[in-house]
Amino acid sequence: MTHEIVVIPGDGIGQEVTPAAVRVLEFLDLAFEFHEADAGDHVLAETGEALPEETYELAASTDATLFGAAGETAADVILPLRTAVDSFVNVRPATAYPGVDALRPETDLVFLRENTEGVYSGHEDRLSDDLSTLTRVVTSSASERLAEFACEFVEDGGYDGFHVAHKANVMRETDGRFRDSVVSVAEERGVETEEVLMDAFATHVCLDPTQFDVVVCPNLAGDVLSDLAAGLVGGLGMLPSANIGPDRGLFEPVHGSAPDIAGEGVANPAATIVSAAMMLEYLGHDDEGQRIRDAVEAVLEDGPRTPDLGGDASTEDVTDAVIERL
Amino acid sequence: MTHEIVVIPGDGIGQEVTPAAVRVLEFLDLAFEFHEADAGDHVLAETGEALPEETYELAASTDATLFGAAGETAADVILPLRTAVDSFVNVRPATAYPGVDALRPETDLVFLRENTEGVYSGHEDRLSDDLSTLTRVVTSSASERLAEFACEFVEDGGYDGFHVAHKANVMRETDGRFRDSVVSVAEERGVETEEVLMDAFATHVCLDPTQFDVVVCPNLAGDVLSDLAAGLVGGLGMLPSANIGPDRGLFEPVHGSAPDIAGEGVANPAATIVSAAMMLEYLGHDDEGQRIRDAVEAVLEDGPRTPDLGGDASTEDVTDAVIERL
Ligand SMILES: CC(C)[C@H](C(=O)O)[C@@H](O)C(=O)O
Ligand SMILES: CC(C)[C@H](C(=O)O)[C@@H](O)C(=O)O
Numbered sequence: 001m002t003h004e005i006v007v008i009p010g011d012g013i014g015q016e017v018t019p020a021a022v023r024v025l026e027f028l029d030l031a032f033e034f035h036e037a038d039a040g041d042h043v044l045a046e047t048g049e050a051l052p053e054e055t056y057e058l059a060a061s062t063d064a065t066l067f068g069a070a071g072e073t074a075a076d077v078i079l080p081l082r083t084a085v086d087s088f089v090n091v092r093p094a095t096a097y098p099g100v101d102a103l104r105p106e107t108d109l110v111f112l113r114e115n116t117e118g119v120y121s122g123h124e125d126r127l128s129d130d131l132s133t134l135t136r137v138v139t140s141s142a143s144e145r146l147a148e149f150a151c152e153f154v155e156d157g158g159y160d161g162f163h164v165a166h167k168a169n170v171m172r173e174t175d176g177r178f179r180d181s182v183v184s185v186a187e188e189r190g191v192e193t194e195e196v197l198m199d200a201f202a203t204h205v206c207l208d209p210t211q212f213d214v215v216v217c218p219n220l221a222g223d224v225l226s227d228l229a230a231g232l233v234g235g236l237g238m239l240p241s242a243n244i245g246p247d248r249g250l251f252e253p254v255h256g257s258a259p260d261i262a263g264e265g266v267a268n269p270a271a272t273i274v275s276a277a278m279m280l281e282y283l284g285h286d287d288e289g290q291r292i293r294d295a296v297e298a299v300l301e302d303g304p305r306t307p308d309l310g311g312d313a314s315t316e317d318v319t320d321a322v323i324e325r326l
Numbered sequence: 327m328t329h330e331i332v333v334i335p336g337d338g339i340g341q342e343v344t345p346a347a348v349r350v351l352e353f354l355d356l357a358f359e360f361h362e363a364d365a366g367d368h369v370l371a372e373t374g375e376a377l378p379e380e381t382y383e384l385a386a387s388t389d390a391t392l393f394g395a396a397g398e399t400a401a402d403v404i405l406p407l408r409t410a411v412d413s414f415v416n417v418r419p420a421t422a423y424p425g426v427d428a429l430r431p432e433t434d435l436v437f438l439r440e441n442t443e444g445v446y447s448g449h450e451d452r453l454s455d456d457l458s459t460l461t462r463v464v465t466s467s468a469s470e471r472l473a474e475f476a477c478e479f480v481e482d483g484g485y486d487g488f489h490v491a492h493k494a495n496v497m498r499e500t501d502g503r504f505r506d507s508v509v510s511v512a513e514e515r516g517v518e519t520e521e522v523l524m525d526a527f528a529t530h531v532c533l534d535p536t537q538f539d540v541v542v543c544p545n546l547a548g549d550v551l552s553d554l555a556a557g558l559v560g561g562l563g564m565l566p567s568a569n570i571g572p573d574r575g576l577f578e579p580v581h582g583s584a585p586d587i588a589g590e591g592v593a594n595p596a597a598t599i600v601s602a603a604m605m606l607e608y609l610g611h612d613d614e615g616q617r618i619r620d621a622v623e624a625v626l627e628d629g630p631r632t633p634d635l636g637g638d639a640s641t642e643d644v645t646d647a648v649i650e651r652l
Contacts, residue, residue: 075495103429103532119445119462124499134462134500136445141456167546169401173450174460199553206429206532206557220493227525228554231532 002031003283004062008055010077011040012257013267014068020269020319021066021276027323028288030280035062039081040257041071050076060084064279065250068272069257078252082115085250087243088145090115090222091153091278092254094229094239097270099301100309104232107209111229112150112162113222114178115243117142120219138174138218143181149244150182150216151189161192162214165201165221178218202228230254237267237308240274242282251279261307265314268306270296273322295325328357329609330388334381336403337366338583339593340394346595346645347392347602353649354614356606361388365407366583367397376402386410390605391576394598395583404578405448408441411576413569414471416441416548417479417604418580420555420565423596425627426635430558433535437555438476438488439548440504441569443468446545464500464544469507475570476508476542477515487518488540491527491547504544528554556580563593563634566600568608577605587633591640594632596622599648621651 005025009018025032037055044050050073059065059081070077082090090113096102123135150162164182168175179195186193196204196212198221204211205225209232217225230236239254253271261267273296281289303321305311313321331351335344351358363381370376376399385391385407396403408416416439422428449461476488490508494501505521512519522530522538524547530537531551535558543551556562565580579597587593599622607615629647631637639647 079496119493119497124497126499126503130465130467132464132499132503134464134497136460136462138458138460139456167445167549170405170546171445171450171460173452173458177452177458199550202528202550202554203557203562206554207561220496223493223525224528224550228528228532231529235533236529 002033005032006035006037006058006062006065008037008039008067010068011042011071012069012259012262014257016265016267016315017269017272018068020315021272023319024273024292024322025276027326039077041073044073051080056080056084063248064283066276066279067250067252071257071259074256081250082243085243085248086245087115087250089149089244091242092226094226094233096233097297097300100234102234104209107232109212109229110214111222111226112216114146114219118219136174138177140177140181143178144185147182147185151186151191154191154214159213162216163194163196163212165196165198165215165217167198182216201225235308238271240271240278242278249282251275266307267315268308269315269319291326295322298325328359331358332361332363332384332388332391334363334365334393336394337368337397338395338585338588340583342591342593342641343595343598344394346641347598349645350599350618350648351602353652356611365403367399370399377406382406382410389574390609392602392605393576393578397583397585400582407576408569411569411574412571413441413576415475415570417568418552420552420559422559423623423626426560428560430535433558435538435555436540437548437552438542440472440545444545462500464503466503466507469504470511473508473511477512477517480517480540485539488542489520489522489538491522491524491541491543493524508542527551561634564597566597566604568604575608577601592633593641594634595641595645617652621648624651
C-alpha cells in the first residue's frame with residue numbers, strides 16, 4: 001500500500017533539514033508518494049497567507065505530513081496544521097544521545113502533550129484599553145483521549161506508568177479536570193500514575209531526570225517542559241516530535257527555523273530525521289523506523305557533527321553518514 | 327523607628343527554617359517587633375480555615391511578613407497573603423553559591439514575576455460536564471507597574487537591561503499586551519529590553535544561563551521558570567523570594583513544606599535566611615542585609631551543610647554558623 005506523504009520544508013533551516021530527512025526516506029525505497037507543499041514567512045510575503053488553503057487541505061487528507069520549521073509565522077502555520085490532522089497529542093521524546101555533550105546525559109523522557117486546548121484555545125478578548133482576557137479551555141473528552149493514548153503508549157513501551165504534570169493547586173477547576181480525567185482513565189485501565197506540579201517538575205527534572213519516563217501534560221506545560229528537557233539533552237537540535245490524530249499524523253522537529261544559521265547548510269538534521277523515523281513507525285514501518293534511529297545514534301556517537309554539536313560537518317555530510325549506516 | 331514584622335512559620339519545615347531566620351534577625355538586634363501568626367494545614371485541621379482572618383489582617387497592616395511554608399493548603403495561604411500585601415511583583419533571585427553542587431554553577435539570575443494576574447486570576451467556571459474554563463487576565467496597568475519596578479531594579483542593580491519572557495506568539499492579545507506594556511515603559515525610561523519566548527528560555531537557560539540577568543515574566547511563567555532555575559543552582563532549598571507591594575512586603579523561601587524531612591531538624595535554612603535579608607533590604611537595612619548574605623555565602627562555601635547539600639548538619643548547626651559569621 002502506497003502512503004501519501006506531504007512534505008512542508010517551510011522557512012530557514014526547514015529548507016535544509018527537511019530535504020535531508022526526505023533523502024533518508026527515499027533511500028529506504030518504501031512505497032511512498034511525496035507531495036511537496038509550501039508554508040511559512042516566505043509564503044506570507046509572496047501570497048499574503050502563511051499557510052495556503054492547499055497546504056492545509058493536503059495535510060488534512062493525507063496519511064502523514066513531514067514539516068520542517070517556520071519563522072515568524074510559526075504559530076500561524078503549525079497550530080492550524082495540528083488542527084488539520086486533528087492531532088490530540090504531541091509526542092515529544094527527549095533523549096540524550098551517547099557522545100553528545102548533554103547537561104544531563106541520563107535524560108530519557110517522553111512528553112505526551114495535550115495538543116488542542118488549554119491556553120491554545122485562541123479565545124482572546126480585548127475588553128478595555130486596560131484589560132485583555134484569554135479563555136483557557138479544558139475538556140474531559142480531550143483529556144481522556146490523551147489519557148487513552150498515554151495508557152497504550154505506556155503498555156506498548158513497557159513503562160511502569162506515567163506522570164501527570166499540572167498546576168491544579170492554582171487552576172483547580174481546569175487543571176483539576178485535566179488531572180482527574182487523566183487519572184481516572186489510567187485507573188480504569190490499570191495503569192499507574194503519579195502527579196507532579198509543573199513547577200516542581202521543572203526543578204526535579206534538572207536535579208534528577210531519571211525520576212521520570214513518560215510525562216502527560218496540558219498544552220503549554222508540554223511546550224515549556226519539553227523545551228526544558230531539550231536544554232538537558234543538548235539543545236533543540238535533538239528533539240523530534242509526532243502530532244498524532246485519529247487518522248493521520250504530522251511530524252516535525254521541535255526546533256524552529258534558526259534564521260541565524262539558515263542558508264549555511266550546517267543545520268543539524270537529526271531531529272527531523274528522527275521525526276521521519278517516528279512517521280515510519282506511525283505508518284507501520286517499525287523496522288525501518290528503528291533502522292533510522294540506530295543510524296542517527298551511531299552517527300551522533302562517532303560520525304560527523306554539525307557545529308551545534310561542536311563539529312564542523314554540513315547537514316549533507318551528516319545525512320550522507322546516516323544513509324551510509326542504514 | 328520600630329518595624330512590625332509578622333512571622334508565619336506555617337507547616338512542615340516552615341516550623342524549622344522560619345525560627346532559624348528569626349534567630350538571625352534577633353541577633354542583629356534591630357528595632358523590630360515580631361508578631362507570630364498561624365496558617366497552614368495544621369490550622370485548617372484545627373479551625374477549618376487554612377488562613378485565619380487575623381493572620382491575613384496582620385500581614386495586610388504591618389511593614390513586612392516573613393513566611394515559612396505551607397503544605398497541602400499552600401495556595402490557600404500564600405495567594406491570599408500576596409493579596410494582603412498588594413504584592414505586584416515577586417522577586418526571585420536564583421544564584422549558584424560557590425561550593426554548592428549546582429548543575430550550572432555560573433547561574434546568576436533574578437526573576438521579576440508578575441504577582442496578581444495571568445492564570446492566577448481565580449476565575450474558573452465549570453460550564454458543562456465536559457468543559458471547564460479559566461479566564462486568564464492581563465492588564466496594562468499591572469504590567470506597567472511591574473515594568474516600572476523592573477526599570478528601577480535594573481538601574482539600582484547596575485544591570486544592562488532586562489529580558490521579557492512571554493508566549494505572545496500564541497497568547498497574542500494577553501501576552502501581547504503584557505509584552506507591549508512592559509517594553510513601552512522600559513523604552514520611555516531608556517532601559518534596554520530583549521524578548522524571549524518562555525519555551526525558548528527554558529532551553530537556553532539550561533544551555534547557557536549567563537545569557538540572562540533579569541527576567542520579567544507573567545505570573546505562571548515566573549513560577550515555572552524560577553523553579554527551573556532552582557534546578558540549575560542546586561535545588562529549591564536555595565531560592566529566597568520577596569513579594570513586594572506599594573506599602574509592605576512578604577518574604578518567603580521558594581521551597582515548600584517538605585513533609586518528607588519535616589520534624590527531623592535538618593531542613594536547609596538558607597533560602598529563608600536570605601529571604602530575611604531581602605526583608606531587611608526592603609526595610610532600608612541594606613548593610614545588615616548584606617551582612618546576612620555574606621555570612622550565608624561563607625557558610626555555604628565551607629561551613630556545615632544540611633543533607634540536601636550533601637552534609638549531615640542540622641538546621642540549628644547551620645544557623646549557628648551563620649550567626650557566628652555575622
Ligand atoms: C511555534 C509555537 C506555536 C509552537 C507551540 O507553542 O506549540 C512551538 O513552540 C512548539 O512547541 O511546537
Ligand atoms: C503554592 C503555589 C500556589 C505557589 C505559586 O504557584 O505561586 C508556589 O508554587 C510558588 O511559586 O510560590
